[in-house]
Amino acid sequence: MKRIIATASLAICMSANADLFDDAAKGIGDYVMKPMADSLNKRVQRSLAEGNGPMAKGARANLKQQELAEKEANRGVRRSVKDCMKPGNVIDDDVQECVQGYREKTW
Numbered sequence: 001m002k003r004i005i006a007t008a009s010l011a012i013c014m015s016a017n018a019d020l021f022d023d024a025a026k027g028i029g030d031y032v033m034k035p036m037a038d039s040l041n042k043r044v045q046r047s048l049a050e051g052n053g054p055m056a057k058g059a060r061a062n063l064k065q066q067e068l069a070e071k072e073a074n075r076g077v078r079r080s081v082k083d084c085m086k087p088g089n090v091i092d093d094d095v096q097e098c099v100q101g102y103r104e105k106t107w
Contacts, residue, residue: 042066076101 048059084098086107097103
C-alpha cells in the first residue's frame, strides 16, 4: 500500500513539475533564444546584402521588408499632413513618416 501511495505521489509531483519546466522553457525560448536568432538572422542578411552575389538582391529586399514590419509594429498615432507639416509648408520624407505614425514631430 505504501508503495502505491509513494508511486502516486511521485507521479503527481512529476506532472506538477513538468508544467514548471514547460513554462521555464517557453520563457527561455521567448526572451533569450528568439532575440538571439533574430539578431543572427539580421547579421547574415546584412552581410549577404553587402555583396554582389546571387543572394544579395533578395537579402536587400528581405531587410527592407523586415524594417517595414518593425515600423508597422511600433507605429504611433497617425496625424494629418497639416499637423506634421514643417515650417514654410515643407513636405518631405520626415513629414510623411510623421503622418504615418513612424516618427514624432520634432520640428
